[in-house]
Amino acid sequence: MNSVPRVPSYEDVLPVIYKAMDELNQQRPRSQRLPASPDCVFYGDNGHLDSLELSNFIVLTEQLVQETFGAEIDLSEDDPFSPEAGHMRTAGTLTSHIVKLLHGQA
Protein backbone atom coordinates (compact mmCIF):
# COMPACT_ATOMS: atom_id res chain seq x y z
CA MET A 1 0.00 0.00 0.00
CA ASN A 2 1.33 3.43 -0.94
CA SER A 3 1.66 5.85 1.90
CA VAL A 4 0.18 9.32 1.51
CA PRO A 5 3.04 11.84 1.30
CA ARG A 6 3.09 14.17 4.27
CA VAL A 7 2.47 17.83 3.51
CA PRO A 8 5.36 19.95 4.80
CA SER A 9 4.66 21.74 8.05
CA TYR A 10 5.70 25.18 9.29
CA GLU A 11 8.68 23.55 11.00
CA ASP A 12 9.71 21.91 7.72
CA VAL A 13 9.52 25.13 5.71
CA LEU A 14 11.13 27.60 8.12
CA PRO A 15 14.66 26.14 7.66
CA VAL A 16 14.26 26.58 3.90
CA ILE A 17 13.52 30.25 4.43
CA TYR A 18 16.55 30.53 6.71
CA LYS A 19 18.66 28.90 4.00
CA ALA A 20 17.50 31.51 1.48
CA MET A 21 18.22 34.27 4.03
CA ASP A 22 21.63 32.76 4.60
CA GLU A 23 22.39 32.99 0.88
CA LEU A 24 21.44 36.68 0.94
CA ASN A 25 23.60 37.16 4.03
CA GLN A 26 26.66 36.05 2.03
CA GLN A 27 26.28 39.29 0.04
CA ARG A 28 25.73 41.56 3.07
CA PRO A 29 28.15 43.11 5.56
CA ARG A 30 28.34 41.18 8.82
CA SER A 31 26.62 43.99 10.72
CA GLN A 32 23.63 43.91 8.36
CA ARG A 33 22.99 40.19 8.24
CA LEU A 34 19.43 38.95 8.53
CA PRO A 35 18.73 37.31 11.91
CA ALA A 36 17.40 33.73 11.70
CA SER A 37 14.10 34.51 13.37
CA PRO A 38 10.45 34.26 12.30
CA ASP A 39 10.14 37.92 13.29
CA CYS A 40 12.80 39.09 10.82
CA VAL A 41 11.13 41.89 8.80
CA PHE A 42 11.94 41.92 5.09
CA TYR A 43 10.32 45.11 3.76
CA GLY A 44 8.65 48.35 4.74
CA ASP A 45 9.28 50.05 8.07
CA ASN A 46 12.12 48.29 9.88
CA GLY A 47 12.58 46.15 6.78
CA HIS A 48 16.02 44.79 6.00
CA LEU A 49 15.84 44.34 2.22
CA ASP A 50 15.71 46.74 -0.71
CA SER A 51 13.78 46.01 -3.87
CA LEU A 52 16.67 44.27 -5.62
CA GLU A 53 17.33 42.01 -2.63
CA LEU A 54 13.62 41.27 -2.25
CA SER A 55 13.46 40.30 -5.92
CA ASN A 56 16.43 37.99 -5.60
CA PHE A 57 15.05 36.59 -2.36
CA ILE A 58 11.73 35.65 -4.00
CA VAL A 59 13.47 33.86 -6.87
CA LEU A 60 15.85 32.10 -4.49
CA THR A 61 13.09 30.97 -2.12
CA GLU A 62 10.96 29.60 -4.96
CA GLN A 63 13.97 27.64 -6.22
CA LEU A 64 14.76 26.21 -2.78
CA VAL A 65 11.11 25.20 -2.21
CA GLN A 66 11.14 23.41 -5.53
CA GLU A 67 14.43 21.65 -4.76
CA THR A 68 13.34 20.70 -1.24
CA PHE A 69 9.67 19.79 -1.68
CA GLY A 70 9.40 19.30 -5.45
CA ALA A 71 6.65 21.90 -5.67
CA GLU A 72 6.44 24.89 -7.98
CA ILE A 73 5.10 27.93 -6.19
CA ASP A 74 4.57 31.57 -7.14
CA LEU A 75 5.30 33.96 -4.30
CA SER A 76 4.47 37.00 -6.42
CA GLU A 77 0.73 36.33 -6.35
CA ASP A 78 -1.79 37.42 -3.70
CA ASP A 79 -0.42 40.94 -3.13
CA PRO A 80 2.84 39.84 -1.46
CA PHE A 81 3.82 43.32 -0.28
CA SER A 82 0.51 44.54 1.07
CA PRO A 83 1.40 46.59 4.17
CA GLU A 84 -1.34 44.92 6.16
CA ALA A 85 -1.26 41.29 5.14
CA GLY A 86 1.58 40.80 2.69
CA HIS A 87 3.13 37.39 3.06
CA MET A 88 6.61 38.75 2.28
CA ARG A 89 6.55 40.87 5.45
CA THR A 90 8.48 38.54 7.78
CA ALA A 91 10.17 35.15 7.74
CA GLY A 92 7.22 33.83 9.75
CA THR A 93 4.47 35.18 7.45
CA LEU A 94 6.37 33.89 4.42
CA THR A 95 6.70 30.43 5.97
CA SER A 96 2.98 30.28 6.79
CA HIS A 97 2.10 31.35 3.25
CA ILE A 98 4.32 28.68 1.69
CA VAL A 99 2.80 26.01 3.95
CA LYS A 100 -0.63 27.15 2.76
CA LEU A 101 0.45 26.95 -0.88
CA LEU A 102 1.91 23.47 -0.39
CA HIS A 103 -1.27 22.31 1.33
CA GLY A 104 -3.23 23.68 -1.65
CA GLN A 105 -1.14 21.55 -3.98
CA ALA A 106 -1.33 18.38 -1.90
Add this chain to the structure above:
Amino acid sequence: MPASTIDIDQAATSTAVFVREANFADYDGIAALMQQYGMEVYSREDWEELWKGNPVYAQRAEDWPIGWVLESRHQRVVGFSGNIPVACALGRRDLTAGVTTAWVVDSEFRSHSMLLASKYFSQKKVDLLVNTTAIHTAGQIFRAFHAKPMPGEGLDTALFWVLDYPGFAASFLTRKSVPLARVASYPVGMGLAAMALMKSGFPQNVSVPMETADDFDQRFDAFWQELKQKSAVLMSVRDRTTLRWHFGRSLRANGLWIHTYEKNGRLLAYAIFQRHDKADVGLTRARLVDFQSLDEDPRILESVIIAGLRRAKSEGVQMVEVVGFSGALRKQLERLAPFRRKLPSQLFYYKAMSKELKAQLDNPQAWMPTSYDGDSSL
Protein backbone atom coordinates in the same frame (compact mmCIF):
# COMPACT_ATOMS: atom_id res chain seq x y z
CA MET B 1 -11.15 61.05 -9.84
CA PRO B 2 -12.98 61.76 -6.55
CA ALA B 3 -10.77 61.25 -3.51
CA SER B 4 -13.18 58.78 -1.99
CA THR B 5 -12.60 56.31 -4.82
CA ILE B 6 -8.83 56.32 -4.51
CA ASP B 7 -7.53 53.00 -3.31
CA ILE B 8 -5.34 53.57 -0.30
CA ASP B 9 -3.43 50.93 1.59
CA GLN B 10 -2.13 52.28 4.83
CA ALA B 11 1.09 50.97 6.22
CA ALA B 12 0.15 48.79 9.12
CA THR B 13 3.23 49.30 11.11
CA SER B 14 2.98 53.01 11.22
CA THR B 15 3.84 55.55 9.13
CA ALA B 16 6.10 55.98 6.48
CA VAL B 17 4.40 55.36 3.23
CA PHE B 18 1.05 54.85 1.57
CA VAL B 19 0.47 53.48 -1.89
CA ARG B 20 -2.49 54.69 -3.89
CA GLU B 21 -3.67 55.03 -7.46
CA ALA B 22 -2.11 58.04 -9.17
CA ASN B 23 -4.18 60.81 -10.69
CA PHE B 24 -3.41 63.73 -12.97
CA ALA B 25 -3.16 66.13 -10.03
CA ASP B 26 -0.01 64.26 -8.92
CA TYR B 27 1.96 65.67 -11.86
CA ASP B 28 3.94 68.26 -9.89
CA GLY B 29 5.09 65.76 -7.27
CA ILE B 30 5.97 63.12 -9.84
CA ALA B 31 7.82 65.61 -12.08
CA ALA B 32 9.82 66.92 -9.09
CA LEU B 33 10.82 63.39 -8.12
CA MET B 34 11.82 62.48 -11.69
CA GLN B 35 13.85 65.65 -11.99
CA GLN B 36 15.59 64.88 -8.69
CA TYR B 37 16.75 61.54 -10.14
CA GLY B 38 17.85 62.93 -13.50
CA MET B 39 15.00 61.44 -15.49
CA GLU B 40 13.51 63.10 -18.54
CA VAL B 41 10.51 65.12 -17.41
CA TYR B 42 7.66 65.72 -19.83
CA SER B 43 5.66 68.94 -19.72
CA ARG B 44 2.32 68.59 -17.95
CA GLU B 45 0.54 68.64 -21.32
CA ASP B 46 2.77 65.92 -22.83
CA TRP B 47 2.51 63.79 -19.68
CA GLU B 48 -1.28 63.95 -19.56
CA GLU B 49 -1.37 63.21 -23.28
CA LEU B 50 0.15 59.77 -22.61
CA TRP B 51 -3.32 58.87 -21.33
CA LYS B 52 -5.76 61.56 -22.41
CA GLY B 53 -4.66 61.35 -26.06
CA ASN B 54 -4.34 57.56 -25.95
CA PRO B 55 -7.02 55.80 -28.02
CA VAL B 56 -7.12 52.83 -25.63
CA TYR B 57 -7.37 54.99 -22.51
CA ALA B 58 -10.21 56.93 -24.17
CA GLN B 59 -12.24 53.72 -23.97
CA ARG B 60 -10.89 52.46 -20.65
CA ALA B 61 -10.54 55.61 -18.52
CA GLU B 62 -13.14 54.42 -16.04
CA ASP B 63 -11.26 51.30 -15.03
CA TRP B 64 -7.65 52.02 -16.00
CA PRO B 65 -5.19 53.22 -13.33
CA ILE B 66 -2.67 55.64 -14.86
CA GLY B 67 -0.18 54.35 -12.31
CA TRP B 68 0.47 54.33 -8.59
CA VAL B 69 2.22 56.71 -6.24
CA LEU B 70 3.98 56.18 -2.97
CA GLU B 71 3.14 59.03 -0.66
CA SER B 72 4.85 59.93 2.59
CA ARG B 73 2.87 60.76 5.69
CA HIS B 74 3.47 64.41 4.81
CA GLN B 75 1.63 63.74 1.53
CA ARG B 76 4.79 64.12 -0.53
CA VAL B 77 5.09 61.91 -3.60
CA VAL B 78 8.10 59.66 -2.92
CA GLY B 79 7.53 57.09 -5.64
CA PHE B 80 5.69 56.58 -8.91
CA SER B 81 5.15 53.93 -11.50
CA GLY B 82 3.11 54.77 -14.61
CA ASN B 83 0.80 52.37 -16.38
CA ILE B 84 -0.01 53.08 -20.03
CA PRO B 85 -2.58 51.02 -21.92
CA VAL B 86 -1.42 49.91 -25.36
CA ALA B 87 -3.44 48.02 -27.94
CA CYS B 88 -1.76 44.96 -29.44
CA ALA B 89 -2.68 42.23 -31.87
CA LEU B 90 -1.59 38.62 -32.06
CA GLY B 91 -3.02 37.08 -35.19
CA ARG B 92 -6.71 37.89 -35.08
CA ARG B 93 -6.75 38.43 -31.37
CA ASP B 94 -6.86 41.98 -29.98
CA LEU B 95 -5.03 42.45 -26.69
CA THR B 96 -4.40 45.21 -24.18
CA ALA B 97 -0.95 45.60 -22.67
CA GLY B 98 -0.14 47.55 -19.53
CA VAL B 99 3.17 49.29 -20.26
CA THR B 100 5.08 50.46 -17.23
CA THR B 101 6.78 53.82 -17.47
CA ALA B 102 8.71 56.34 -15.38
CA TRP B 103 9.37 54.08 -12.41
CA VAL B 104 11.02 56.17 -9.72
CA VAL B 105 11.32 55.89 -5.92
CA ASP B 106 13.10 58.28 -3.57
CA SER B 107 16.19 56.54 -2.19
CA GLU B 108 14.97 57.07 1.38
CA PHE B 109 11.90 54.94 0.60
CA ARG B 110 13.40 52.22 -1.62
CA SER B 111 12.43 49.46 0.78
CA HIS B 112 8.81 50.31 -0.06
CA SER B 113 9.20 50.25 -3.82
CA MET B 114 7.87 46.69 -4.09
CA LEU B 115 4.47 48.12 -3.14
CA LEU B 116 4.39 49.76 -6.55
CA ALA B 117 5.45 46.56 -8.28
CA SER B 118 2.80 44.62 -6.43
CA LYS B 119 0.06 46.99 -7.62
CA TYR B 120 1.29 46.88 -11.20
CA PHE B 121 1.48 43.10 -11.34
CA SER B 122 -1.86 42.53 -9.63
CA GLN B 123 -3.83 44.24 -12.42
CA LYS B 124 -6.70 42.11 -13.63
CA LYS B 125 -8.07 43.97 -16.65
CA VAL B 126 -5.07 43.50 -18.87
CA ASP B 127 -3.80 40.74 -21.14
CA LEU B 128 -0.11 41.29 -20.71
CA LEU B 129 2.36 43.53 -18.93
CA VAL B 130 5.30 45.02 -20.80
CA ASN B 131 8.52 46.80 -19.95
CA THR B 132 10.91 47.78 -22.75
CA THR B 133 13.14 50.10 -20.75
CA ALA B 134 14.07 47.88 -17.82
CA ILE B 135 17.27 48.84 -16.06
CA HIS B 136 18.96 46.03 -14.08
CA THR B 137 16.90 46.45 -10.89
CA ALA B 138 13.61 46.69 -12.79
CA GLY B 139 14.56 43.55 -14.71
CA GLN B 140 15.16 41.66 -11.44
CA ILE B 141 11.82 42.90 -10.06
CA PHE B 142 10.09 41.74 -13.24
CA ARG B 143 11.71 38.32 -12.93
CA ALA B 144 10.58 38.06 -9.31
CA PHE B 145 7.01 38.66 -10.50
CA HIS B 146 7.41 35.86 -13.05
CA ALA B 147 7.83 38.14 -16.03
CA LYS B 148 10.16 36.87 -18.75
CA PRO B 149 12.72 38.48 -21.00
CA MET B 150 11.26 38.75 -24.49
CA PRO B 151 12.86 36.00 -26.56
CA GLY B 152 15.16 36.92 -29.41
CA GLU B 153 18.84 37.19 -30.10
CA GLY B 154 20.49 40.55 -29.82
CA LEU B 155 17.91 42.29 -27.66
CA ASP B 156 20.68 43.22 -25.26
CA THR B 157 22.78 44.86 -27.96
CA ALA B 158 22.33 48.13 -29.86
CA LEU B 159 23.60 48.44 -33.43
CA PHE B 160 24.80 51.79 -34.69
CA TRP B 161 26.30 53.90 -37.42
CA VAL B 162 28.52 56.92 -36.79
CA LEU B 163 28.16 59.95 -39.05
CA ASP B 164 30.35 62.49 -37.29
CA TYR B 165 33.34 60.62 -35.91
CA PRO B 166 35.06 63.43 -33.97
CA GLY B 167 31.73 64.64 -32.53
CA PHE B 168 30.68 61.13 -31.54
CA ALA B 169 34.10 60.42 -30.02
CA ALA B 170 33.96 63.67 -28.04
CA SER B 171 30.57 62.82 -26.52
CA PHE B 172 31.72 59.26 -25.78
CA LEU B 173 34.88 60.50 -24.04
CA THR B 174 32.88 63.13 -22.12
CA ARG B 175 30.56 60.39 -20.91
CA LYS B 176 33.57 58.40 -19.74
CA SER B 177 34.88 61.56 -17.99
CA VAL B 178 38.09 61.54 -20.04
CA PRO B 179 39.99 64.84 -19.58
CA LEU B 180 40.39 66.97 -22.72
CA ALA B 181 37.71 64.95 -24.49
CA ARG B 182 37.48 67.41 -27.38
CA VAL B 183 41.21 67.16 -28.15
CA ALA B 184 41.31 63.38 -27.81
CA SER B 185 38.21 63.02 -29.97
CA TYR B 186 40.04 63.52 -33.28
CA PRO B 187 42.43 60.53 -33.15
CA VAL B 188 39.71 58.38 -31.57
CA GLY B 189 37.23 59.49 -34.23
CA MET B 190 39.67 58.69 -37.04
CA GLY B 191 40.23 55.23 -35.57
CA LEU B 192 36.47 54.62 -35.53
CA ALA B 193 36.17 55.81 -39.11
CA ALA B 194 38.86 53.38 -40.24
CA MET B 195 37.15 50.57 -38.35
CA ALA B 196 33.80 51.38 -39.97
CA LEU B 197 35.39 51.41 -43.42
CA MET B 198 36.78 47.92 -42.86
CA LYS B 199 33.58 46.49 -41.43
CA SER B 200 30.90 47.95 -43.60
CA GLY B 201 29.71 46.21 -46.71
CA PHE B 202 27.15 48.88 -47.10
CA PRO B 203 25.57 49.79 -50.46
CA GLN B 204 26.07 53.45 -51.28
CA ASN B 205 22.94 54.08 -53.28
CA VAL B 206 19.24 53.78 -52.61
CA SER B 207 18.02 50.96 -54.83
CA VAL B 208 14.35 51.39 -53.92
CA PRO B 209 12.77 54.85 -54.21
CA MET B 210 12.00 56.21 -50.75
CA GLU B 211 9.76 59.13 -49.94
CA THR B 212 9.26 61.10 -46.77
CA ALA B 213 6.08 62.01 -44.93
CA ASP B 214 5.37 64.71 -42.35
CA ASP B 215 2.55 62.89 -40.63
CA PHE B 216 0.64 59.61 -40.59
CA ASP B 217 -2.12 59.76 -43.18
CA GLN B 218 -4.88 57.36 -44.23
CA ARG B 219 -2.37 55.14 -46.07
CA PHE B 220 -1.19 53.93 -42.67
CA ASP B 221 -4.66 52.60 -41.81
CA ALA B 222 -4.77 50.49 -44.96
CA PHE B 223 -1.18 49.38 -44.37
CA TRP B 224 -1.92 48.34 -40.79
CA GLN B 225 -4.94 46.26 -41.86
CA GLU B 226 -2.78 44.37 -44.36
CA LEU B 227 0.13 44.01 -41.95
CA LYS B 228 -2.12 42.67 -39.21
CA GLN B 229 -3.59 40.04 -41.56
CA LYS B 230 -0.15 38.97 -42.68
CA SER B 231 1.68 39.00 -39.38
CA ALA B 232 2.01 36.08 -36.98
CA VAL B 233 3.89 38.02 -34.30
CA LEU B 234 2.67 40.05 -31.36
CA MET B 235 2.42 43.63 -32.57
CA SER B 236 1.53 46.92 -30.98
CA VAL B 237 -1.25 48.50 -33.06
CA ARG B 238 0.05 50.78 -35.79
CA ASP B 239 -3.05 52.41 -37.22
CA ARG B 240 -3.01 56.13 -37.98
CA THR B 241 -4.70 57.22 -34.74
CA THR B 242 -2.35 55.16 -32.58
CA LEU B 243 0.78 56.25 -34.45
CA ARG B 244 -0.24 59.91 -34.12
CA TRP B 245 -0.76 59.51 -30.39
CA HIS B 246 2.41 57.47 -29.88
CA PHE B 247 4.65 59.91 -31.75
CA GLY B 248 2.70 63.08 -30.92
CA ARG B 249 5.42 64.60 -28.79
CA SER B 250 8.13 63.91 -31.41
CA LEU B 251 5.93 65.18 -34.23
CA ARG B 252 5.28 68.42 -32.35
CA ALA B 253 9.03 68.83 -31.77
CA ASN B 254 9.95 67.99 -35.40
CA GLY B 255 11.91 65.05 -34.05
CA LEU B 256 10.47 62.34 -36.26
CA TRP B 257 11.48 61.21 -39.74
CA ILE B 258 8.98 59.06 -41.58
CA HIS B 259 10.29 57.30 -44.69
CA THR B 260 7.87 55.46 -46.94
CA TYR B 261 8.03 53.16 -49.91
CA GLU B 262 4.99 52.90 -52.10
CA LYS B 263 4.03 51.45 -55.43
CA ASN B 264 1.01 52.54 -57.45
CA GLY B 265 -0.23 54.65 -54.56
CA ARG B 266 -0.10 51.72 -52.12
CA LEU B 267 2.10 52.00 -49.05
CA LEU B 268 4.34 48.93 -49.00
CA ALA B 269 6.82 49.81 -46.27
CA TYR B 270 7.72 52.51 -43.81
CA ALA B 271 10.45 53.33 -41.37
CA ILE B 272 10.43 55.76 -38.48
CA PHE B 273 13.53 57.44 -37.11
CA GLN B 274 13.27 59.44 -33.91
CA ARG B 275 15.66 62.00 -32.46
CA HIS B 276 17.01 60.75 -29.17
CA ASP B 277 19.76 63.16 -28.15
CA LYS B 278 21.74 63.05 -24.92
CA ALA B 279 22.30 66.71 -24.25
CA ASP B 280 24.32 66.16 -21.06
CA VAL B 281 27.21 64.63 -23.04
CA GLY B 282 26.64 66.56 -26.27
CA LEU B 283 25.47 63.51 -28.20
CA THR B 284 23.10 63.99 -31.13
CA ARG B 285 21.45 60.72 -32.00
CA ALA B 286 18.58 59.26 -34.00
CA ARG B 287 17.02 55.85 -33.56
CA LEU B 288 15.34 53.59 -36.05
CA VAL B 289 12.32 52.90 -33.86
CA ASP B 290 10.15 51.06 -36.36
CA PHE B 291 10.35 49.40 -39.74
CA GLN B 292 7.48 47.46 -41.27
CA SER B 293 7.17 46.08 -44.76
CA LEU B 294 4.60 44.11 -46.70
CA ASP B 295 7.28 43.25 -49.25
CA GLU B 296 10.19 41.00 -48.26
CA ASP B 297 12.65 42.55 -50.72
CA PRO B 298 15.79 43.09 -48.57
CA ARG B 299 16.72 46.16 -50.62
CA ILE B 300 13.88 48.05 -48.93
CA LEU B 301 15.57 47.94 -45.52
CA GLU B 302 18.93 48.90 -47.07
CA SER B 303 17.32 51.85 -48.79
CA VAL B 304 15.56 52.92 -45.62
CA ILE B 305 18.83 52.91 -43.72
CA ILE B 306 20.62 54.89 -46.44
CA ALA B 307 17.79 57.44 -46.47
CA GLY B 308 17.86 57.68 -42.66
CA LEU B 309 21.65 58.09 -42.57
CA ARG B 310 21.53 60.82 -45.22
CA ARG B 311 18.87 62.69 -43.28
CA ALA B 312 20.87 62.28 -40.10
CA LYS B 313 24.02 63.61 -41.77
CA SER B 314 22.14 66.61 -43.15
CA GLU B 315 20.84 67.44 -39.66
CA GLY B 316 24.20 67.13 -37.94
CA VAL B 317 23.30 63.94 -36.10
CA GLN B 318 26.40 62.12 -34.86
CA MET B 319 25.02 58.57 -34.73
CA VAL B 320 22.04 56.45 -35.74
CA GLU B 321 21.13 53.53 -33.52
CA VAL B 322 18.76 50.61 -33.56
CA VAL B 323 17.59 48.42 -30.66
CA GLY B 324 15.39 45.36 -31.03
CA PHE B 325 14.07 43.50 -34.10
CA SER B 326 14.54 39.78 -34.51
CA GLY B 327 14.93 37.01 -37.07
CA ALA B 328 15.97 37.86 -40.62
CA LEU B 329 15.49 41.61 -40.13
CA ARG B 330 17.83 41.66 -37.15
CA LYS B 331 20.43 39.64 -39.05
CA GLN B 332 20.25 42.04 -41.96
CA LEU B 333 20.63 45.02 -39.62
CA GLU B 334 23.66 43.35 -38.04
CA ARG B 335 25.22 43.01 -41.48
CA LEU B 336 24.56 46.66 -42.30
CA ALA B 337 25.66 48.28 -39.03
CA PRO B 338 29.41 48.61 -38.46
CA PHE B 339 29.21 49.09 -34.68
CA ARG B 340 27.43 47.53 -31.73
CA ARG B 341 27.32 48.17 -28.03
CA LYS B 342 26.15 45.94 -25.22
CA LEU B 343 23.24 47.52 -23.37
CA PRO B 344 23.57 47.80 -19.58
CA SER B 345 20.87 45.15 -19.20
CA GLN B 346 18.18 43.24 -21.07
CA LEU B 347 15.53 45.93 -21.62
CA PHE B 348 12.55 43.92 -22.88
CA TYR B 349 10.32 42.02 -20.43
CA TYR B 350 6.74 40.78 -20.55
CA LYS B 351 4.26 38.86 -18.47
CA ALA B 352 1.25 37.17 -20.06
CA MET B 353 -1.70 37.07 -17.70
CA SER B 354 -3.47 33.95 -19.04
CA LYS B 355 -2.14 30.43 -19.50
CA GLU B 356 -3.21 30.42 -23.14
CA LEU B 357 -1.33 33.63 -23.94
CA LYS B 358 1.68 32.42 -21.94
CA ALA B 359 1.85 29.32 -24.13
CA GLN B 360 1.58 31.40 -27.32
CA LEU B 361 4.24 33.89 -26.25
CA ASP B 362 6.67 31.20 -25.14
CA ASN B 363 7.26 30.70 -28.85
CA PRO B 364 10.16 32.92 -30.00
CA GLN B 365 8.51 33.12 -33.44
CA ALA B 366 5.74 35.18 -31.85
CA TRP B 367 8.07 38.12 -31.26
CA MET B 368 9.51 41.04 -33.20
CA PRO B 369 10.02 43.68 -30.52
CA THR B 370 11.17 47.13 -31.61
CA SER B 371 11.58 50.48 -29.90
CA TYR B 372 7.99 51.19 -30.94
CA ASP B 373 6.82 48.68 -28.34
CA GLY B 374 6.57 49.79 -24.76
CA ASP B 375 7.44 53.32 -23.75
CA SER B 376 10.92 53.83 -25.18
CA SER B 377 9.73 55.97 -28.11
CA LEU B 378 6.70 57.59 -26.51
